[in-house]
Amino acid sequence: MTVTAKRKIAERPHQIVERVAEFIREGDLxxxxxxxxxxxxxxxxxxGQPMEGHAGVRDIFRDFVANRVHLEGTVSGEMINGDTAILQGEWTVEDRDGxxxxxxxxxxxxxxxxxxxxTYFIDCPIRVPAPAR
Structure with a gap:
């Protein structure tokens, strides 16, 4: 019988950035x-245009994971309503040399x-895009 390792999840919304940082460190796209x-x-x-779906996420994070950058994120606000929440925070990315x-x-x-x-549903890491005209 083959035992498959259970993937880590974010049990609370504010844990998502911690998990993403762990997976980057582990080289796990x-x-x-x-x-x-x-x-x-x-x-x-x-x-620019937002990236969509898992294919977009792979495109965004492929180099981060390949280079095993250091992602540091701090969640400063979290509001949960049922199965949806909003987070606010700050983040930095450093290369292996700091x-x-x-x-x-x-x-x-x-x-x-x-x-x-x-999981992230809408992610605006720098600022929310301007309204469409």
Whole structure:
């Protein structure tokens, strides 16, 4: 009988960034992807088009995972309403030598999945995009 390791989940919304950071350190791209809802939207570039779904998450995080960058995130606000929550926080990314590669103030909408874990549904790591005109 083969035993499959159970993937770590975020049991509370504010734990998602911790799990993403762990998966990056471990070089586990699919672990990072598991922290995002299958129908997520991620606005890495608030002036560009949001990335969508797990394919978009893979594109965003592929180099982060390959280079095993250090992601540090702090959640400063969390409000939960049923299976949906909003988070506010700050984050930085450093390379292996401690050089800061980026950072920002984030706003995220998160959803609880059927397995009980929380995932990013809308992720705006720098700022929320301007309204469509």
């Amino acid at each position: 699919e672990g990072v992807v598991s922290m995002f809802h299958p129908e997520c939207r991620v606005a890495m570039d608030p002036d 050089n800061v590669l980026g950072g920002g103030v984030s706003t995220e909408v998160v959803k609880q999945m059927d397995h009980g874990g929380w």
